[in-house]
Amino acid sequence: MAETPIRFGILGCAGIARKLSRAITISPNSILYAIGSRSLDKAKKFAAENGFPPSAKIYDSYEAVLDDPDVDAVYVPLPTSLHVKWAVLAAEKKKHLLLEKPVALNVAEFDLIIEACEANGVQFMDGTMWMHHPRTAKMSEFLADSQRFGQLTTVHSIFTNAGDEDFLKNDIRVKPELDGLGALGDIGWYCIRSILWAVNYELPKTVTALRGAILNEAGVILACGSSLEWEDRKTSTFYCSFLSNLTIDITVIGTKGTLHIHDFVIPHEEETASFTAASKSGFKEFATGWDPLPSQCVVATDIPQDASMVREFSRLVKSIKEGGSKPENKWPSISRKTQLVLDKVKESIEKGFEPVQVGA
Structure with a gap:
């Protein structure tokens, strides 16, 4: 049937x-x-x-x-x-x-x-x-491997995409009455989510927006960045901008390994996506190269990541509708943490780039 x-x-x-x-x-x-x-x-x-x-x-x-x-x-x-x-x-x-x-x-x-x-x-x-691409699960396995990756120390995330003149004047994402969070809400959201994903959704202790944020005449953010710090001295930074060439990178660094992704929001291809992982790397004699070289991992998917998201959402809905299950609270929890950190970055900008406590 x-x-x-x-x-x-x-x-x-x-x-x-x-x-x-x-x-x-x-x-x-x-x-x-x-x-x-x-x-x-x-x-x-x-x-x-x-x-x-x-x-x-x-x-x-x-x-x-x-x-x-x-x-x-x-x-x-x-x-x-x-x-x-x-x-x-x-x-x-x-x-x-x-x-x-x-x-x-x-x-x-x-x-x-x-x-x-x-x-x-x-x-x-x-x-x-x-979040729903099988590559993400594969990358999580590497970050959880204490022998290959070690303990996480820092994360750096970038999402920039240059808008043309019409976008910067007329798009809803630059209109305070429609999408007042601007670049921070639209593409900074992905950067913040990537950082939280890398640290297993542990909220930072403090958020400090980086000086040099760019706002339009209506006060909407066109470009900004922030640093985040945790109780155990983990750190991270991100930068998002409507004014710079398309770049979508994450770098996650541990005591033993490093993870690099160059297309984390939208993979270069729908059928496959890749990342590079380096473990216990060092320079060869006289710094003539790396040993061992970073390895590339290619992950295939049966359907595009947006369809994978819909499939997972529909699976959860079906289990509630037909199986009597309770709604899965993982997803609203992750969304709230992302929104909370985003709020604190905005608050730090408004307070003259002063550190802001995150709380819960």
Whole structure:
């Protein structure tokens, strides 16, 4: 008997929703079921261009998607300023929630979303796709290997992507009333998540934004960086920017090994992704080279990482819907920690780049 797929509704026709529409179609346990927009014509056009089946429901409002009793889950790619309203309403309508990042404007708003999810027994997950690539699990194995990697000492993460003139003037990510967190929320989110992933989600003690943050005339962050420090003297840095060439790197350094990734958010290829690992490295005599050389690990995937995310989310939803399971709290916990650190970086910038205690 064929597996009953999880039926997805999408709120809005944002550009990233094109990618998730494809992911929902590719994932073996999900189906595009409904799309809602404030414009019926826009919703119809989006459905026609993004592989929605002929049976898909086309609605002229977000509310209509949430009111459809056959929608199991919703993907919400709306501007961050609208997340708390629509995510809470989705949870109250008993719709499982796949929410685009950043999850909220601040952790207080995110807590309202999670309270609604918990009160209504729905699964929450944010849209950080690279977490679901099998490469990530393979890299975690290396970091956990005390013989090859040792004890983590420092992490450095970079995500930059130069926006053109139109982007820097008109994109929602540079508008304070829509996505007021700017580059910090959009691509800094990935840097912060990568650091937390590397340290097994242990929150830092302090966050200190680096001097030299660049803001537009409306006060939205276009480029910034930060250092993080832990009780046991682990350190990390990150930098994110809408003004520099595309770079997506993580370097994780331990007492015995080093991990490098150059495309951690979006792999260069969909079918495979790689990373390099060096263990117990040293210079040859007279520093003529490395011994041993770093090794490259190539990890294949059966479906793209965005579809892997949808598949895992749908699996969790199905286990709740049909198996009586409780929602998995791992994902909201990770999202909250990411949002919390992001908040503290913003606070440090606003306080003149002074250190800020993170807390919990």
